[in-house]
Amino acid sequence: MSNKKRTNEFFNSKRKIFKPLDLIIAGLVLFSAIFIAIYYFGIFNQTSLVAVISINGKETQKINLSDVKAPYKITVNGELDVELLIEKDGVTFVSSPCPDKVCIHTGKIKYANQSAVCLPAKVSVSLIKNNQNKNDIDAVVGWNKWIYE
């Protein structure tokens, strides 16, 4: 390690704040984020999610989303009547007579432990994971390996 060389290199540093190649690094990081987001949430979509519909805190209905072949609408009669759209990949509040429409603005809930609530109607929908099967655990171990490599 010659200190002299290092000092020279340092004092004559030609490094710029930004060079076009930086975009490649940013692009790779972005790509990895998107790739893992798609892949990872893809795994979760394969595990069957169960939509739990509760009225006033009491569970009234459970729908296994992987059994849903075609999207359909159901009406939940809470304090107010709200309409839910049940799809294979998520649940959406489609209509509600409540004034604030927070539940509708929540949009489609797709992932485990997400929930949407309509307070005036006292209706809440949350997604929970079905019991993990062997397939999922394999996938998880695969991820672990991938990280440590």
Added chain:
Amino acid sequence: MDLRIRNNTNNLANTALLASAAIVLSSIEMMIPDIPFMLPGMKLGLSNIVIMYALETVSLGSTISIAIVKAVFALLTRGATAGAMSLLGGILSVFAMWALITIFRNKFGYIGIGILGAFFHNIGQIIIAIAIMGIAVFWYFPIIALSSIATGTITGIVVGITLPKITLSMKFSQKNADI
């Protein structure tokens, strides 16, 4: 021989200075209140600025020791988990940035180096998080990777603006030492 000794002393002093700067920056960072849309654990990574300085001006060994000092500080102030995260993340990011600098020399700008450093820091943190809390934490990864683009850009810009000025002042002190 005389030159060598002086340079080593110089390195030692610079390393100590930069290590204390890293500690100051990370304690300032702790004071920043949580911003609503940021998830817990997302940080600005200000001390990465110092790490980049050290890599550019001192040496790899010094930079690693700064990362270790920083990790000890995190251990003392924020507990064992934070310390382990800081250690693994810091060392991974130092090696990643060092590799980028030595292999590609001047082909990348500070922003690119900063993004890579922030990204690897996050990878180290997430490995520790997975080891402690299980694989479920991994869903954080995409979010944290996106945030590393933002924080890496910020640190890169800060280093790019300030480093040439610090370089000038160091040059000045060296000239004085020569006289």
